[in-house]
Amino acid sequence: MSVDTLEHKEVGTHHDADGSWDGASRPFKASYGKLMMWYFLLSDAFTFSGFLIAYGALRMSSPSWPVPDFVFSTFPFGGHNMPLVFVTVMTFILLASSFTMVRAVQEGHQENQRGVTFWMVLTVIGGLGFLGCQAWEWNNLIIEENVSYHTNPFGTHVESGTYLAGDDHGINAGDTFEPGDSYLVHKHDGEWHNLKYEVTDGPEAGTIKEQAFGPRAFGALFFCITGFHGFHVFSGVVFLIIILVNVMSGLYEKRRNGYEMVEKIGLYWHFVDLVWVFVFLVFYLL
Amino acid sequence: MAHDYETGKKVAVKIITILAVITIVEVGFALLGKGYIIEGIEVPVWIMGGVMILFSAVKAYLIIYEFMHMKYEVPGLVKSVLLPMFLLVWGVVAFLYEGSDWNSRRQLIDNKNSEEIANQPQTTGMIYEIKKSDIQ
Numbered sequence: 172m173s174v175d176t177l178e179h180k181e182v183g184t185h186h187d188a189d190g191s192w193d194g195a196s197r198p199f200k201a202s203y204g205k206l207m208m209w210y211f212l213l214s215d216a217f218t219f220s221g222f223l224i225a226y227g228a229l230r231m232s233s234p235s236w237p238v239p240d241f242v243f244s245t246f247p248f249g250g251h252n253m254p255l256v257f258v259t260v261m262t263f264i265l266l267a268s269s270f271t272m273v274r275a276v277q278e279g280h281q282e283n284q285r286g287v288t289f290w291m292v293l294t295v296i297g298g299l300g301f302l303g304c305q306a307w308e309w310n311n312l313i314i315e316e317n318v319s320y321h322t323n324p325f326g327t328h329v330e331s332g333t334y335l336a337g338d339d340h341g342i343n344a345g346d347t348f349e350p351g352d353s354y355l356v357h358k359h360d361g362e363w364h365n366l367k368y369e370v371t372d373g374p375e376a377g378t379i380k381e382q383a384f385g386p387r388a389f390g391a392l393f394f395c396i397t398g399f400h401g402f403h404v405f406s407g408v409v410f411l412i413i414i415l416v417n418v419m420s421g422l423y424e425k426r427r428n429g430y431e432m433v434e435k436i437g438l439y440w441h442f443v444d445l446v447w448v449f450v451f452l453v454f455y456l457l
Numbered sequence: 458m459a460h461d462y463e464t465g466k467k468v469a470v471k472i473i474t475i476l477a478v479i480t481i482v483e484v485g486f487a488l489l490g491k492g493y494i495i496e497g498i499e500v501p502v503w504i505m506g507g508v509m510i511l512f513s514a515v516k517a518y519l520i521i522y523e524f525m526h527m528k529y530e531v532p533g534l535v536k537s538v539l540l541p542m543f544l545l546v547w548g549v550v551a552f553l554y555e556g557s558d559w560n561s562r563r564q565l566i567d568n569k570n571s572e573e574i575a576n577q578p579q580t581t582g583m584i585y586e587i588k589k590s591d592i593q
Contacts, residue, residue: 201531213538224549445517455487
């Protein structure tokens, strides 16, 4: 290294000021670290796309799919029938933390140590807030609604009918339903209660059936994909904290490339937000 | 940097506002289209899907180009990162097409299966076995 540096000094003209790359100039006018972060994010984008495409193919292959407005309609502190409200809150938390990250990077360009610290602390709080919301959502799905990677109690009716019995969750005996109506099969004391109903139209009118479970792949896809995204958020928070500590210690003040580490974690953090845009799209909006 | 500190701050506020508004519009549209806000109004699924995908693409553009500063990188970097993503167009088209084909085959098997059982109660063999394994 030291020999290299000497030679570059002699050659002079083509050597760039910061010397991150040992060649004469920097490809794409970007530092090594930022360029490699971009390529890592590209590969990560392919990983997520693979998951989302698998989700799409399995969803298309199923005659019905749980309706998001029905599945995601609960809210902490006992809220019910609030479709998509909670996940919108989650989205806003992540968006807000993306904004604070932008501000942290801008303060980094100004070499303003206190500014970077302030905005990065807010970003960490946003990341933790998002993870907390996700923990509540998962807990609600797993503990309250009994969704697991192999069982999906969220079903959709494919025919009209009349319930022969009720549950304690808003369905009474005699209630009717239409094709396309959603239901949740409940579980009490470890036993599933698939409600019985009488079909009221079509060639099978008059037969007695019971609520079937929904498409089996739903739980595994949901937990795998939102879990993989949540894991990205979690590791992002860990790296944000490490870099925050370095900022506060004054390490980057002394570095030749200044606050570039803040820029790199910023790229990663925006990518996590970007992935959420698409997870939000396919799981909650479509 | 292509812009100075003060304009940078303004741009960041502007972009986050646009992103927030788009998100609210998306959720509002999703609920409106399914008749939650005004009773009886329903928008066809393909229009809903198209609008949602369009909004998400705009959000993705704003995040990549403004927040991640792709706008200010040299063209070579932009191309080397964004062009490979177009491979996914094939992935999405091919796999969704394949998925819907699985769907029609499942329904075909289901239909065939109910015919066979009506004619011959003793039916055995592959179609019957598939029915037993409870395709969902």
